Amino acid sequence: MNIRKATHNDLAKIMEIYRTAQDFMIKTGNPNQWGHRYPPKDLIESDIDNGVCHLICEGENLHGVFALFEGVEPTYEHIENGEWLNDDEYVTVHRIASDGKVHGIFKCAITYCKSNYTNIRIDTHASNVVMQKQIEKNGFEKCGTIYVADGSPRMAYQWTK
DSSP: OEEEEOOGGGHHHHHHHHHHHHHHHHHTTOOSSSTTTSSOHHHHHHHHHTTOEEEEEETTEEEEEEEEEESOOGGGSSOBSSOOSOOSOOEEEEEEEEOSSSSOHHHHHHHHHHHHOSEEEEEEOTTOHHHHHHHHHTTOEEEEEEEOTTSOEEEEEEEEO
16 A cells, blocks of 8 residues: 545545544444544645645555644643653644555554654544554554543554654
8 A cells, every 4th residue: 555645636535435434433432533523524625735634545546544744733732641752843643544445544554654753643532442452553652631622632642763
């Protein structure tokens, strides 16, 4: 599988992938993190415009999507019940999703990030047990609790080289 930046031509397929991920999250006991409302189309359009929306492809087939941000993530400035591994510059992985047709989407995205960056942060909802297992399996350490823009808590993780 390879990774490339998304274009607006990919938008319909990206939204299909997110719908599949939303259904999976609801079915596996995490109905509130995204529901059928997140991420909205305008946010994904903004991700594409800003060059942060990445696609995981097998040939011409799109199987996964994630947003990769460089720089400070405002919701990570305050952490409770723990601390970050360091205060070095980092990238943040957000909105990772799979179409469910191939395995290894998370690992592919994280391998890409690890090959390009030395400090990575990610967070997930307490009900998203599937994601927690993937994050931990890929070498991230749980650092504490952060709060996203709507005030809801997320489990925060970090990997450093």
